[in-house]
Amino acid sequence: MNASAPHIEVMRSQLGRARGLGAGHSGVGHWWAERVTAASLLPLSTWFVVQMFRLGGADHAEVVKWGSKPVNATMLIALIITTFYHAQLGLQVIVDDYVHGKAHLPTRLLVKIGTSLLGLLGVIAVIKLFVRGSAAK
Template sequence: MRSQLGRARGLGASKSGVEHWWVERVTAIALVPLTIWFIVSVLTLLHSDQPEVRQWAGRPVNTVLLLATVIMTFHHMQLGLQVVIDDYVKKSHLAVTLLNKGAALLLGLFSIVAILKMAF
């Protein structure tokens, strides 16, 4: 026979909510320097033509930083929207959650392919 506390221990939102909270914070912190780098890069490329931008994007450091920015941005977006969905969407919660994850994945993949086509 187990007590009520013994049965309840390990249950609740704290099992999955803490990880979600941490990942959301880590992506937000990672996006601060990536966003600053991206804005500075765009401003320096403001009056460049397409071959110059392709050459810039073809540099390995810039390619990796662009990919990291896109991945972190769409993952952070998906995590943030998931919190809103969990808090406010009551009807068709599963469908909206799948739409959120699918849209973030699809838009992220389109962005990654565009960066790789530009870089190579």
């Protein structure tokens, strides 16, 4: 902080200045969403670890066969969406904590766009794998 005497720079109350800069009513929803996605990821990622034991060292044909099963495709998409949603919520908190000033908004948007695109890419890949496996039958 600067060493000059404390002073208020704008003709506005401190509360008024702070309003609209913080969580602004959205904090509780964010907190809950983070917990609910975390709890959902426990069974989903356990399922994924089990699947990796089934697929360890598998070749392409085996992976395609695995991906063509509706249950596997469904669980994968659920896992991907929940993972990247949870990642978005978590990374947002990190950005809020460490990135201040003008860089804050663009960084936050970048996190949102990045995690959303990665999640979408994952979903499309699962669908493509599913279609590929179904067509091969």
